[in-house]
Amino acid sequence: MVTKEQILNALSYVEEPDLKKDLVTLNMIQNIGIEGEKISFDVILTTPACPLKDHIEHACRNAIAHFIDKNLEVQINMTSNVIGKQGAQVSGIKNIILVSSGKGGVGKSTVAANLALALHTKGAKTGLLDADIYGPSLPIMFGLEGAKPGSVEMPDGQVKIEPLEKFGLKLLSIGFFTDPNQPIPWRGPMTTSAIKQLFNDAHWGELDYLVVDMPPGTGDIHITVSQTFPIAGAVIVTTPQQVALADAVKGIGMFLMDSINIPLLGVVENMAYFTPAELPDNKYYIFGKDGGKRLAEEYKVPFLGEIPLLKGISDAGDNGFPIAIDNEDPVTKSFLTIAEKVAQQLSIIHSQLK
Amino acid sequence: MVTKEQILNALSYVEEPDLKKDLVTLNMIQNIGIEGEKISFDVILTTPACPLKDHIEHACRNAIAHFIDKNLEVQINMTSNVIGKQGAQVSGIKNIILVSSGKGGVGKSTVAANLALALHTKGAKTGLLDADIYGPSLPIMFGLEGAKPGSVEMPDGQVKIEPLEKFGLKLLSIGFFTDPNQPIPWRGPMTTSAIKQLFNDAHWGELDYLVVDMPPGTGDIHITVSQTFPIAGAVIVTTPQQVALADAVKGIGMFLMDSINIPLLGVVENMAYFTPAELPDNKYYIFGKDGGKRLAEEYKVPFLGEIPLLKGISDAGDNGFPIAIDNEDPVTKSFLTIAEKVAQQLSIIHSQLK
Numbered sequence: 001m002v003t004k005e006q007i008l009n010a011l012s013y014v015e016e017p018d019l020k021k022d023l024v025t026l027n028m029i030q031n032i033g034i035e036g037e038k039i040s041f042d043v044i045l046t047t048p049a050c051p052l053k054d055h056i057e058h059a060c061r062n063a064i065a066h067f068i069d070k071n072l073e074v075q076i077n078m079t080s081n082v083i084g085k086q087g088a089q090v091s092g093i094k095n096i097i098l099v100s101s102g103k104g105g106v107g108k109s110t111v112a113a114n115l116a117l118a119l120h121t122k123g124a125k126t127g128l129l130d131a132d133i134y135g136p137s138l139p140i141m142f143g144l145e146g147a148k149p150g151s152v153e154m155p156d157g158q159v160k161i162e163p164l165e166k167f168g169l170k171l172l173s174i175g176f177f178t179d180p181n182q183p184i185p186w187r188g189p190m191t192t193s194a195i196k197q198l199f200n201d202a203h204w205g206e207l208d209y210l211v212v213d214m215p216p217g218t219g220d221i222h223i224t225v226s227q228t229f230p231i232a233g234a235v236i237v238t239t240p241q242q243v244a245l246a247d248a249v250k251g252i253g254m255f256l257m258d259s260i261n262i263p264l265l266g267v268v269e270n271m272a273y274f275t276p277a278e279l280p281d282n283k284y285y286i287f288g289k290d291g292g293k294r295l296a297e298e299y300k301v302p303f304l305g306e307i308p309l310l311k312g313i314s315d316a317g318d319n320g321f322p323i324a325i326d327n328e329d330p331v332t333k334s335f336l337t338i339a340e341k342v343a344q345q346l347s348i349i350h351s352q353l354k
Numbered sequence: 355m356v357t358k359e360q361i362l363n364a365l366s367y368v369e370e371p372d373l374k375k376d377l378v379t380l381n382m383i384q385n386i387g388i389e390g391e392k393i394s395f396d397v398i399l400t401t402p403a404c405p406l407k408d409h410i411e412h413a414c415r416n417a418i419a420h421f422i423d424k425n426l427e428v429q430i431n432m433t434s435n436v437i438g439k440q441g442a443q444v445s446g447i448k449n450i451i452l453v454s455s456g457k458g459g460v461g462k463s464t465v466a467a468n469l470a471l472a473l474h475t476k477g478a479k480t481g482l483l484d485a486d487i488y489g490p491s492l493p494i495m496f497g498l499e500g501a502k503p504g505s506v507e508m509p510d511g512q513v514k515i516e517p518l519e520k521f522g523l524k525l526l527s528i529g530f531f532t533d534p535n536q537p538i539p540w541r542g543p544m545t546t547s548a549i550k551q552l553f554n555d556a557h558w559g560e561l562d563y564l565v566v567d568m569p570p571g572t573g574d575i576h577i578t579v580s581q582t583f584p585i586a587g588a589v590i591v592t593t594p595q596q597v598a599l600a601d602a603v604k605g606i607g608m609f610l611m612d613s614i615n616i617p618l619l620g621v622v623e624n625m626a627y628f629t630p631a632e633l634p635d636n637k638y639y640i641f642g643k644d645g646g647k648r649l650a651e652e653y654k655v656p657f658l659g660e661i662p663l664l665k666g667i668s669d670a671g672d673n674g675f676p677i678a679i680d681n682e683d684p685v686t687k688s689f690l691t692i693a694e695k696v697a698q699q700l701s702i703i704h705s706q707l708k
Contacts, residue, residue: 103489104570105459109597134571135457135601191573216458216570217488219545242672243463246534247489274628276638284630286665288672311640318596318642 002039002068004032010067011041014059017052018344019351023060026351031077039064040075046350047208048080048123049343082124082208082343083350084232092206093127095232095346097265098225100255102247104216107270107307108237109137110317111338112213114324115235118332118339120168121324124208127163127170129198131225132215133191136175142166143320149176152203160203167325170207172198192224199229209343216247218254226260232346233265235304240269240291248292252299265345266302267292268338271309283308302345304338307331356393356422358386364421365395368413371406372698373705377414380705385431393418394429400704401562402434402477403697436478436562436697437704438586446560447481449586449700451619452579454609456601458570461624461661462591463491464671465692466567468678469589472686472693474522475678478562481517481524483552485579486569487545490529496520497674503530506557514557521679524561526552546578553583563697570601572608580614586700587619589658594623594645602646606653619699620656621646622692625663637662656699658692661685 012024023029023043033040043056050056057076064074084094099112109132116128130138139145144164149172152162163170174194204210215221225231234255238248248267255262269292273283286309296303307313313331316323324335366378377383377397387394397410404410411430418428438448453466463486470482484492493499498518503526506516517524528548558564569575579585588609592602602621609616623646627637640663650657661667667685670677678689 103459105457105593105598134573135597135604137597137600140597140600219488219573239459241668243489243491243494244459246491246494249534250489274638274640276630276636282630284628284665286628286663287668309640311638314595314641 001036002034002072004034006068007032007034007039007041007064010063011060013067014056014063016056018348019046021351023056037071038073038075040077042077042079045078045080046083046347047343048082049119049340050080050347051337051340051344053078080123083347084208091200091204093204093210094207095209096212096229097209097342097346098212098214098231098234098262099237100214100222100234100251101216101237101244102218102249102251103238103244104135106237106239106244108132108216109141109213110313110322111235111237111268111270111307112211113138113141113317113322114332114335115339115342116169116209116211117167117322117324118335119209119211119343121327121336122339122343124343125206126168127172127204127207127210129210129212130171130173130175131195131198131212131221133174133194133221134215136173136178137317138171138173138213139175141317141320141322142171144171144176147176154203160201161198162203167322170204172202174198192220195221195225196228199225218250222254223260226255226262231262233263233342233349235265235342236267236295236301237270238267238292238295239271240285240288242288242291244287245291245295248295252295252301263345263349264299264301265342266304267296267299268304269293269306272306274309277311302341304341305334307334355390356388356426358388360422361386361388361393361395361418364417365414367421368410368417370410372702373400375705377410391425392427392429394431396431396433399432399434400437400701401697402436403473403694404434404701405691405694405698407432434477437701438562445554445558447558447564448561449563450566450583451563451696451700452566452568452585452588452616453591454568454576454588454605455570455591455598456572456603456605457592457598458489460591460593460598462486462570463495463567464667464676465589465591465622465624465661466565467492467495467671467676468686468689469693469696470523470563470565471521471676471678472689473563473565473697475681475690476693476697478697479560480522481526481558481561481564482567483564484525484527484529484567485549485552485575486567487528487548487575488569490527490532491671492525492527492567493529493534495671495674495676496525498525498530499534501530508557514555515552516557521676524558526556528552546574549575549579550582553579572604576608577614580609580616585616587617587696587703589619589622589696590649590655591622591624592646592649593625594639594642596642596645598641599645599649602649606649606655617699617703618653618655619696620658621650621653622658623647623660626660628663631665656695658695659688661688
């Protein structure tokens with residue numbers, strides 16, 4: 001008869017490759033069940049988007065076979081409990097991820113929306129906050145023009161904004177509260193006060209990840225968000241163009257400043273090349289080549305991936321269906337990989353901070 | 355013998371098509387010279403970029419031939435004296451033109467730089483002020499990274515910033531005063547104070563046009579610039595993408611607000627389509643088609659032109675040579691036409707305000 005101790009001993013030889021400790025020490029093995037020759041246990045990963053999920057499951061099976069008995073019937077339930085930034089959380093939000101770019105128009109909103117969808121596809125409870133106060137794109141990208149969030153009364157009597165839900169994501173945008181045809185000529189203090197409300201006065205519920213689509217630049221909103229809320233990390237979006245890279249460097253510089261100090265999760269290169277639909281082998285490097293990759297190398301942050309310039313991506317956003325909801329699209333796969341890398345980086349960062 | 359009166363009488367039948375008055379009433383005929391059968395005069399246009407220059411010259415010759423004598427030798431000197439916004443001018447700057455976009459990354463800086471160069475090519479004294487405080491592109495676009503403007507002592511003892519000069523333009527950018535690798539995490543009041551200095555504390559000299567590359571959005575800088583300085587008009591840049599158009603509408607709305615009230619000179623559609631160099635007949639409407647044109651129609655403002663998405667334009671900007679300095683490039687012709695239309699709109703607006 002197999003014992004619980006034998007199972008834990010075997011699994012103590014399985015290392016979590018990112019966190020560099022074994023699964024037992026990391027307290028990732030739970031609910032061990034033994035029925036004769038049939039054993040079962042849960043592996044609690046730090047994120048459902050773990051890119052090493054299959055690798056870890058395989059290593060567990062090997063360890064049981066090697067250290068106990070290769071004839072055991074092993075049932076492994078790969079699950080997750082997303083770890084968040086320790087200490088001050090915004091009411092139930094485990095990880096706030098900023099998607100930022102020095103320069104506007106590099107596809108930041110496209111990356112933010114599709115990253116959020118990809119995290120959701122991987123099984124994480126995810127929200128998307130469009131903090132681009134002067135140019136909110138979320139209402140158009142999710143086909144929610146004219147939609148208005150309702151309100152909800154909390155147990156303590158406080159009334160909060162109820163985020164909208166679509167494609168499984170909780171969604172809020174400053175665009176839901178303003179007339180799309182009217183400008184928002186607000187000075188700094190008004191914008192920062194509006195942003196704080198979208199974080200604090202909304203009923204986000206329990207979220208593993210809240211992806212925040214930041215405005216371009218390094219202005220009032222960045223300073224306020226970075227200094228007011230516990231940000232888990234930032235993703236930098238750039239095109240390969242020199243003028244975009246120059247601004248991305250400034251964005252990176254801001255997150256690295258002592259007074260801000262937000263971990264960089266990596267760089268996404270958007271509009272990497274253009275491929276006409278009828279010439280799938282042609283890659284036109286309209287904005288230059290590998291600029292984002294070089295930027296990531298220079299600042300020693302992970303390169304999360306490149307997204308081509310495709311008419312489909314622009315159309316998808318304009319038509320209210322971000323591309324990552326279409327699982328057949330090859331670009332969706334790129335976003336899933338980016339989501340895995342982002343989640344992986346967060347797990348690594350949190351485990352080092354412990 | 356021909357008399358001055360005969361010449362003025364003949365030219366009083368020539369109408370300035372934009373200003374809807376005759377050249378004599380508009381005081382556009384100067385320096386009439388008569389030597390036997392040889393007459394000469396200056397036509398003082400309202401801008402050297404007048405798109406009707408040839409048309410007006412031709413009409414003058416016809417009028418002289420028709421009303422006086424078709425055998426006269428007529429020498430016409432087509433010149434110009436740019437008219438500016440009446441009243442408060444910023445020290446010698448006749449027309450301040452804002453180049454703006456709701457959304458970032460639509461090519462606003464490319465349009466601003468090439469519009470300024472095209473106005474210069476047409477013979478106007480032109481400056482370019484890069485007011486995009488969080489993402490200044492001018493230093494890279496003009497190959498002036500690391501360059502520092504000097505200072506100049508004015509007759510009254512005041513010391514002013516001396517704009518740099520390249521390709522015939524007077525140039526200033528916030529980027530000349532900051533470290534390109536450092537972010538500018540400034541809140542609103544700091545940014546507006548910096549911008550005011552670039553207008554007021556610089557020795558711009560006499561300029562027909564100062565083109566201002568505005569930051570994206572509708573924030574502090576827009577409010578300050580619009581309300582502090584006498585702005586002649588604004589050019590809106592957009593891509594055909596729905597999410598860009600939505601922001602462009604907001605930008606237009608801001609300029610039309612009672613408290614701002616800046617004339618719209620027109621809409622430029624950038625990244626209208628992509629054409630691979632080796633497939634010059636292929637047009638890929640990556641971001642959709644004719645969005646800028648429809649926007650202009652909807653708001654009843656002139657459509658100034660469309661600029662394709664070409665690798666050459668991006669490369670040119672990245673390499674310090676805006677495309678409009680290359681007179682062989684077909685895109686240069688587009689920018690020259692845009693410059694003419696902008697100058698034309700300004701002349702019409704000023705003549706109506708008189």
